[in-house]
Amino acid sequence: MIIVKIGGGSTINIPGVIEDLAGIDERYVIVHGANALRDKLAEDLGQPKQVLTSVKGYTSVYSDEKLLNVMMMAYAGLRNKRIVELCQQQGINAVGLSGLDGKMVQGQRNKGIRVYQGKKLKIVRDFSGKPKTVNAPLLQLLLDNGYVPVLTVPIIDELNAAINTENDDVVRVLQQALKADTVINLIEAPGFLEDRNDAGSLIAKISAGELEAREQQVEGRMKRKILALRKLFEHGASRIVIGDGRREHPVIDALAGKGTVIE
Amino acid sequence: MIIVKIGGGSTINIPGVIEDLAGIDERYVIVHGANALRDKLAEDLGQPKQVLTSVKGYTSVYSDEKLLNVMMMAYAGLRNKRIVELCQQQGINAVGLSGLDGKMVQGQRNKGIRVYQGKKLKIVRDFSGKPKTVNAPLLQLLLDNGYVPVLTVPIIDELNAAINTENDDVVRVLQQALKADTVINLIEAPGFLEDRNDAGSLIAKISAGELEAREQQVEGRMKRKILALRKLFEHGASRIVIGDGRREHPVIDALAGKGTVIE
Numbered sequence: 389m390i391i392v393k394i395g396g397g398s399t400i401n402i403p404g405v406i407e408d409l410a411g412i413d414e415r416y417v418i419v420h421g422a423n424a425l426r427d428k429l430a431e432d433l434g435q436p437k438q439v440l441t442s443v444k445g446y447t448s449v450y451s452d453e454k455l456l457n458v459m460m461m462a463y464a465g466l467r468n469k470r471i472v473e474l475c476q477q478q479g480i481n482a483v484g485l486s487g488l489d490g491k492m493v494q495g496q497r498n499k500g501i502r503v504y505q506g507k508k509l510k511i512v513r514d515f516s517g518k519p520k521t522v523n524a525p526l527l528q529l530l531l532d533n534g535y536v537p538v539l540t541v542p543i544i545d546e547l548n549a550a551i552n553t554e555n556d557d558v559v560r561v562l563q564q565a566l567k568a569d570t571v572i573n574l575i576e577a578p579g580f581l582e583d584r585n586d587a588g589s590l591i592a593k594i595s596a597g598e599l600e601a602r603e604q605q606v607e608g609r610m611k612r613k614i615l616a617l618r619k620l621f622e623h624g625a626s627r628i629v630i631g632d633g634r635r636e637h638p639v640i641d642a643l644a645g646k647g648t649v650i651e
Numbered sequence: 652m653i654i655v656k657i658g659g660g661s662t663i664n665i666p667g668v669i670e671d672l673a674g675i676d677e678r679y680v681i682v683h684g685a686n687a688l689r690d691k692l693a694e695d696l697g698q699p700k701q702v703l704t705s706v707k708g709y710t711s712v713y714s715d716e717k718l719l720n721v722m723m724m725a726y727a728g729l730r731n732k733r734i735v736e737l738c739q740q741q742g743i744n745a746v747g748l749s750g751l752d753g754k755m756v757q758g759q760r761n762k763g764i765r766v767y768q769g770k771k772l773k774i775v776r777d778f779s780g781k782p783k784t785v786n787a788p789l790l791q792l793l794l795d796n797g798y799v800p801v802l803t804v805p806i807i808d809e810l811n812a813a814i815n816t817e818n819d820d821v822v823r824v825l826q827q828a829l830k831a832d833t834v835i836n837l838i839e840a841p842g843f844l845e846d847r848n849d850a851g852s853l854i855a856k857i858s859a860g861e862l863e864a865r866e867q868q869v870e871g872r873m874k875r876k877i878l879a880l881r882k883l884f885e886h887g888a889s890r891i892v893i894g895d896g897r898r899e900h901p902v903i904d905a906l907a908g909k910g911t912v913i914e
Contacts, residue, residue: 429724433695457729461692465728466720469805469813472751476811483753483789488735490746490798526746526798533792535753542732548739550732 389415389568392639393559394471396421396463397576400633403474405574408639410478415531417562418475418482418538421555422459422467430458440512443502446612451516451552456542459552460486463540471538483535487519487543488550490526493558495519497545517551519543519558524565556616564623571625572642573617574633579648584610594650596621617650627651652678652831655902656822657734659684659726660839663896666737668837671902673741678794680825681738681745681801684818685722685730693721703775706765709875714779714815719805722815723749726803734801746798750782750806751813753789756821758782760808780814782806782821787828819879827886834888835905836880837896842911847873857913859884880913890914 390412394405409416430437435458438450449455468484475482487493495518500511530537539558542550556573563571580602582589594602599621603614617628628650631642641647653675657668672679693700698721701713712718727749738745750756758781763774793800802821805813819836826834843865845852857865862884866877880891891913894905904910 457733460732461724461728463728464732465724465726469723469727469749469751470720472749473807473811473813476751476754476807481753483748484751485746486732486735488732488739488747490744491739526796529792529796533789535789544736544739548736550736 389417389566390570390572391559391562391566391568392416392418393555393571393573394418394420395573395575395633396423396425396467396555397633398424399576400574401635401638402471404636405633405638406471406474406478406480408637409475410480412639416536417527417531417566417568418471418536419555419559419562420463420467420471420538420540422463422540425467426458426462429462430455433458440501440503443504443509445607448501448516448554448612449552450512451514453515456515456550456552459542460550464542468538468540475536475538480536481534482538483530484538484540486540487553487558490523491544492523492526492539493519493543493553493561494521494523495543495545495551495553497547497549497551515549515551517543517545517553519553519561522561522565527566554612554616556613560616560619560623563620563625567624569624569626571620571628572639573628573630574638574642575630576632576634578632579630591648594648596650599650652680652829653833653835654822654825654829654831655679655681656818656834656836657681657683658836658838658896659686659688659730659818660896661687662839663837664898664901665734667899668896668901669734669737669741669743671900672738673743675902679799680790680794680829680831681734681799682818682822682825683726683730683734683801683803685726685803688730689721689725692725693718696721703764703766706767706772708870711764711779711817711875712815713775714777716778719778719813719815722805723813727805731801731803738799738801743799744797745801746793747801747803749803750816750821753786754807755786755789755802756782756806756816756824757784757786758806758808758814758816760810760812760814778812778814780806780808780816782816782824785824785828790829817875817879819876823879823882823886826883826888830887832887832889834883834891835902836891836893837901837905838893839895839897841895842893854911857911859913862913
């Protein structure tokens, strides 16, 4: 079982990803982002996103009801359905689902994010949270009947409200539920870079044990991403490939070990 | 089996519809529109819709790639996911799907719509078409496992491209596949009106045989809607209720025969 995460950047070669997947024999589930699309849509609608930075240094998007609406449009609507369409054109019988559908991804809403406003400590509560479980029976039902699930945010919280979450965290609970051995994470870079401004500084291999040290070296969104990767290994993943989603054959190349292999 | 069609007008009481459905014992499938939402979104994005009127007098929205994007956002994204969320909050384990997902609704793309441009006859081809079949096995799989399908456009054409279609036509192919005996059609009016400008002119009952004559009396979008209703009876529906979606209890009232009952 493979989990393929397609990043939400604007330069990811999605048709190439789907074409590659059409040639794969193993079972897989797709999880995708749409952050570039969401940001553009929010801008076009005159409601640019606000980013919160927690006191611990993790960043997240301030997810009020309006932003959730935009996310439903960008992630669960446009991006999800165009990916499903591409899948169908390649002979993959995809079914696109948000975490709300059949309670596919259930989470717990954040009680509040501790942020500094100027020098004041403030607790901000929005519609965001952490995924806790997935509806594994529904996933298996679809997989057993020849359908490929294409999952995205939002997810559903303990009171059945739509909440935003990080797709990296969705991948984590999905990996636990499906016992996926391989996770392919397609991003807009050659893989993990020693120096983020130097595309030539690719780290070809990282041991799972090294991840904690790496987490300390980075900031913001990347910090959160490495934390999510670390947790994958705690729950039985054996191989993660951070691959370049912009290549002609993003999935074939990632499976061949191009990018950063963590194992 | 009941098919509940929720119209896409802005004043439909969707929470009331879902609350009513939570109390129903019979199996049902939801089909919903989102035309008011789509039009507003298209306006907000600076790409207002264009309407085509065929030489036969039927009107339809000109569905280019951009409009399909907007539809994916409005119908399959925002409206679909907020309905699924409301369902989950009422204990209905809903799964929202477009016609693309698992090829739920397959159709045939229009070869072209014959329109007059000034006095010139022109054939315009867009991403629109007619639904032909539904994926009944996937619907049954979901229903048998306790899920309520919540369906909307776009659908998928014979070359696996996303196309726009009328939700009334989706209801028609769905009714054929599911052998639904009852179709509830919730709109922004008390039912069929003798005079569309007089809310007091409700027609409480119409026989199925009368529909053809009615079709001749009306124009534009309503003409197309009555045609779709007529076809429902050709394929075994026994009762259609056109109910007021703006009421406190749209579904309970429709099932009690309030609105226009066609049988």
